[in-house]
Amino acid sequence: MLGEGIVKGLAETARNFLGSFIEKDRLVTVQYPEERLPVVEAARMFPFLIYDGVDQEEGLRCVACQICEKECPPQCIHIEKSKDKKPDFIGKQQFYPAVFDIDVSVCMSCQICVEVCPFDAIRMDNEFELSTDDRFAGLLWPKEKLAMPNEHYLAIHPTEATEVEARRAEEKAQAEAKKASQPAAVAK
Amino acid sequence: MTQALPSEAEQDQVMEISMGPQHPSTHGVFRMDIRLDGERVLRLKPVIGYLHRNHEKIAEAASYLAAIPYTDRLDYLCSMTNNWGYALAVEKLAGLTVPERAEYIRVIVSELTRLQNHASVVGFLLQDMGASGTPLMYAFREREKVMDLFESLSGARMMCNYMRFGGVRVDCSAEWLSQAAKVVAGFNGFLDEFERLLTGNEILMARTQGVGVLPRELAINAGVTGPGLRASGVNYDLRKVDSYGVYGRFEFRVPLGEHGDVYDRYMMRVLEMRESLRILEQALRDIPSGPFMDPKARLRGLRPKVGEAYARIESPKGELGFYLISDGSPNPYRYRVRPPSLINLTVLEDMCLGQSIADVVVILGSIDIVLGEVDR
Amino acid sequence: MTLEEIRSRLEAFVPGCHAEIVVNGSPSAQNSLLIDRQHGLQAAMYLRDHPELQLDFCSNVTAVDWPDREKAEKIKTKRIVDGVEKEVEETKKTTIPGYLEVVYHLFSIAKKEGPVVLRMHTANRTDEVTLQSLTPVWRSAEFQEREAFDLFGIVFEGHPDLRRILMWEGFTDHPMRKDYVPPPDDDLEILAVSEPGA
Numbered sequence: 105m106l107g108e109g110i111v112k113g114l115a116e117t118a119r120n121f122l123g124s125f126i127e128k129d130r131l132v133t134v135q136y137p138e139e140r141l142p143v144v145e146a147a148r149m150f151p152f153l154i155y156d157g158v159d160q161e162e163g164l165r166c167v168a169c170q171i172c173e174k175e176c177p178p179q180c181i182h183i184e185k186s187k188d189k190k191p192d193f194i195g196k197q198q199f200y201p202a203v204f205d206i207d208v209s210v211c212m213s214c215q216i217c218v219e220v221c222p223f224d225a226i227r228m229d230n231e232f233e234l235s236t237d238d239r240f241a242g243l244l245w246p247k248e249k250l251a252m253p254n255e256h257y258l259a260i261h262p263t264e265a266t267e268v269e270a271r272r273a274e275e276k277a278q279a280e281a282k283k284a285s286q287p288a289a290v291a292k
Numbered sequence: 293m294t295q296a297l298p299s300e301a302e303q304d305q306v307m308e309i310s311m312g313p314q315h316p317s318t319h320g321v322f323r324m325d326i327r328l329d330g331e332r333v334l335r336l337k338p339v340i341g342y343l344h345r346n347h348e349k350i351a352e353a354a355s356y357l358a359a360i361p362y363t364d365r366l367d368y369l370c371s372m373t374n375n376w377g378y379a380l381a382v383e384k385l386a387g388l389t390v391p392e393r394a395e396y397i398r399v400i401v402s403e404l405t406r407l408q409n410h411a412s413v414v415g416f417l418l419q420d421m422g423a424s425g426t427p428l429m430y431a432f433r434e435r436e437k438v439m440d441l442f443e444s445l446s447g448a449r450m451m452c453n454y455m456r457f458g459g460v461r462v463d464c465s466a467e468w469l470s471q472a473a474k475v476v477a478g479f480n481g482f483l484d485e486f487e488r489l490l491t492g493n494e495i496l497m498a499r500t501q502g503v504g505v506l507p508r509e510l511a512i513n514a515g516v517t518g519p520g521l522r523a524s525g526v527n528y529d530l531r532k533v534d535s536y537g538v539y540g541r542f543e544f545r546v547p548l549g550e551h552g553d554v555y556d557r558y559m560m561r562v563l564e565m566r567e568s569l570r571i572l573e574q575a576l577r578d579i580p581s582g583p584f585m586d587p588k589a590r591l592r593g594l595r596p597k598v599g600e601a602y603a604r605i606e607s608p609k610g611e612l613g614f615y616l617i618s619d620g621s622p623n624p625y626r627y628r629v630r631p632p633s634l635i636n637l638t639v640l641e642d643m644c645l646g647q648s649i650a651d652v653v654v655i656l657g658s659i660d661i662v663l664g665e666v667d668r
Numbered sequence: 669m670t671l672e673e674i675r676s677r678l679e680a681f682v683p684g685c686h687a688e689i690v691v692n693g694s695p696s697a698q699n700s701l702l703i704d705r706q707h708g709l710q711a712a713m714y715l716r717d718h719p720e721l722q723l724d725f726c727s728n729v730t731a732v733d734w735p736d737r738e739k740a741e742k743i744k745t746k747r748i749v750d751g752v753e754k755e756v757e758e759t760k761k762t763t764i765p766g767y768l769e770v771v772y773h774l775f776s777i778a779k780k781e782g783p784v785v786l787r788m789h790t791a792n793r794t795d796e797v798t799l800q801s802l803t804p805v806w807r808s809a810e811f812q813e814r815e816a817f818d819l820f821g822i823v824f825e826g827h828p829d830l831r832r833i834l835m836w837e838g839f840t841d842h843p844m845r846k847d848y849v850p851p852p853d854d855d856l857e858i859l860a861v862s863e864p865g866a
Contacts, residue, residue, distance in 0.1 A: 116488050144444045384696040
């Protein structure tokens with residue numbers, strides 16, 4: 105019969121419409137910004153730099169090795185290496201970035217900097233409400249804006265961060281054990 | 293552009309219009325120079341390049357690894373299959389192997405990509421036909437579930453950047469697999485609903501049957517691939533022909549059309565979604581445990597031997613190929629994408645000649661192009 | 669049919685055709701056939717219509733730029749120095765002239781076989797950049813050859829509609845060539861605005 109298909113189709117839309125009064129999962133729209141979905145753990149937006157402890161300058165894990173700068177596909181990272189060195193978490197003298205800028209208007213949130221970083225110094229933030237009225241300076245993030253405490257990392261990526269913590273604790277213990285055994289060797 | 297001018301008698305009736313680049317039915321920035329006699333199409337020339345960013349040149353200047361996030365942005369609806377095509381080409385070039393588990397994960401995410409691509413393209417096709425909103429929103433409701441899966445696996449909804457040479461970036465958890473199984477189980481119900489809504493619809497049939505017919509011989513000669521080729525009755529699905537990855541292990545059929553018109557291309561997508569669900573059920577059931585990366589594969593500093601490789605996969609849009617030439621340096625000497633969307637456009641004029649302008653919109657919608665891939 | 673068989677058949681059945689196997693050193697082991705530029709079209713017709721090959725599907729068409737390169741070779745020559753014959757090592761520098769190359773990846777849908785890779789070289793990179801178009805054999809080459817013309821500057825003889833495809837009309841350079849220097853950003857904007865059809 106002509107029109108049968110249309111009637112069937114309309115019955116389907118009616119079922120969806122009326123069903124939305126009864127079934128909660130038919131109402132899929134989330135009224136952002138009043139309502140918000142939880143952010144998943146893997147979510148990524150723009151990178152941040154991790155520092156240990158309370159002092160941003162002192163605790164910054166980045167050693168300015170510039171691997172991320174080289175590997176970044178859109179080339180949005182700019183690093184200038186320091187002249188002097190400072191001790192890292194196991195007491196080894198390392199360089200630090202005198203300048204570390206990320207142009208977030210260029211960054212494409214691909215996470216490659218995170219993957220290539222051998223020092224667990226850069227990770228992806230999940231903050232996405234970042235609009236600004238200054239499209240030049242407001243989108244070029246300096247080191248001061250990028251630095252975040254390790255607690256922040258533990259809060260947003262708990263599974264991954266706990267693993268990293270455990271590995272770093274082990275490395276530190278090994279380094280200390282080595283240090284402890286060295287004076288003994290000298291004494292011999 | 294130099295064209296033969298129409299005769300004076302013709303000039304009274306013949307009109308040249310430029311459809312696009314900001315036309316809503318062109319799915320992005322695509323223009324067609326159309327010569328019309330009343331409503332009838334006399335000539336149609338696609339004009340592209342508005343989204344051109346020379347993807348190939350960018351990738352030739354970047355390392356092998358740094359090109360992966362750029363492939364996400366080719367066909368931005370199907371980043372997972374783009375990743376796979378490129379990873380496959382590099383694996384061929386460098387001789388890397390992929391562990392079982394990673395192959396299964398790749399199949400799962402690619403078939404999920406196919407589901408969401410086909411669901412949205414059918415939605416868009418109906419939108420172009422004038423069914424404003426309803427089918428598209430139903431399709432997007434389902435697509436959202438797949439996107440959520442991608443986000444919890446890879447961290448991003450569309451630009452997944454998930455596959456690596458010799459495996460995948462992160463393993464999927466048992467919890468993720470059970471979530472995926474839930475989405476797959478629910479998808480059949482959605483397809484039933486979708487088909488009740490559309491397939492028997494008289495308006496849809498009147499608008500699509502016998503419109504934009506693509507003959508079998510032309511389809512082959514013009515290099516049309518994907519659902520468009522199979523709608524013309526050519527049994528050519530790379531998942532069967534090449535059995536790349538672990539596709540050889542799954543039981544599924546390749547749906548074939550008879551007439552090669554828009555209706556067949558629509559049905560191909562609906563039927564392919566059903567077959568994708570079958571593959572997904574098998575893959576989710578059989579996925580083995582084990583490593584998800586080739587232990588030999590290094591993330592950085594890949595320097596394949598001097599040589600070249602061409603790898604192709606069945607992306608939702610057709611045959612997506614990557615051709616790489618290595619000169620032994622850390623970045624490819626030549627990097628080429630064979631974009632299915634662009635090559636499927638070759639026959640747009642042939643399908644549209646003699647049809648009315650309203651049908652052009654429908655025919656274009658049935659080809660399923662994404663301009664990120666056409667223009668690169 | 670192996671590539672060697674295809675090669676010998678091409679040379680036997682396409683008069684005057686010269687084909688050469690290019691060995692691929694990578695693990696993919698996809699070797700290719702280099703056809704001389706005068707017989708590209710005839711060879712393509714033969715490959716498509718041969719009942720045992722039926723290469724009816726031309727999947728990928730692309731071009732590669734090989735600029736002039738310098739090759740330094742160390743040659744040992746015998747020379748008489750102070751009345752005594754000595755072996756002297758000399759470095760000889762030769763310039764290998766560059767060329768543009770097109771690559772066609774052919775498959776057979778009827779036989780479900782492939783790929784057979786065809787290559788052709790232009791005479792040089794500057795004034796003799798003409799090759800025969802294979803669009804009359806495979807329509808799928810139409811847009812891809814236009815792309816190779818646009819981005820590499822290879823002129824395809826016999827192409828039905830050889831215009832720029834990705835860059836705008838009036839653009840003069842070929843961006844995919846290795847020696848391409850992009851204009852400064854502000855120039856590009858002026859160019860794009862002033863050119864018709866941009």
